[in-house]
Amino acid sequence: MRSTVLAIADELTEDELVLRYRVEETDDGFSGEEGTFTICSFWLVSALTEIGEVARARALCEKLLSYASPLFLYAEEIDPHSGRQLGNFPQAFSHLALINAVIHLTREDERRSGGAAAASGLDPAAEAARAVPGEQPTAGPEHARL
Secondary structure: OHHHHHHHHHHOEEOOEEOOOOHHHOOOOOOOOOOEEHHHHHHHHHHHHHOOOHHHHHHHHHHHHHOOOOOOOOOOEEOOOOOOEEOOOOOHHHHHHHHHHHHHHHHHHHHHOOOHHHHHOOOHHHHHHHOOOOOOOOOOHHHOOO
C-alpha cells in the first residue's frame, strides 16, 4: 500500500494536488487541461497519514485549506497554478474528504501525544464507551440547555 500511495503522490500530482489522470497520456475525447481533484487530494492526506508520512500529509492538508473559498467551501477541482475553484461548486464529496483527512491527522496527533483527547474527556468515542446502557448521557455545564 505504501508504494501505491507514494506513487500517486509523486507521479499523479500537479503542484502536490492529485490529478484524476494525466490528460496528455490519456485520450479521453476532450481537449485541454483539467484541474486537480479536490476529493482525491484530501484522500491523499488521509493515505499519507496512514502510511506514516504525517509531515507530508499535514503540509498538503494546510495547502488545501488555503484554497478554500471565502465561505470555506470547495469545488470539485482546483486549478493547481492559480488555486481557482473549478467544476461543481460547492462539492459535497470534497467536504466529506476534507473531514476525513482532518480526522486522520487529529487521530495521529492524539496517538502521538498519548491520547490527550481521550484523557481530557473530550473524546466522544471514549465518552460513549463509558456510558451505562439505557442511560442518557449527562451534559456538562458547557452543554447545558437553555
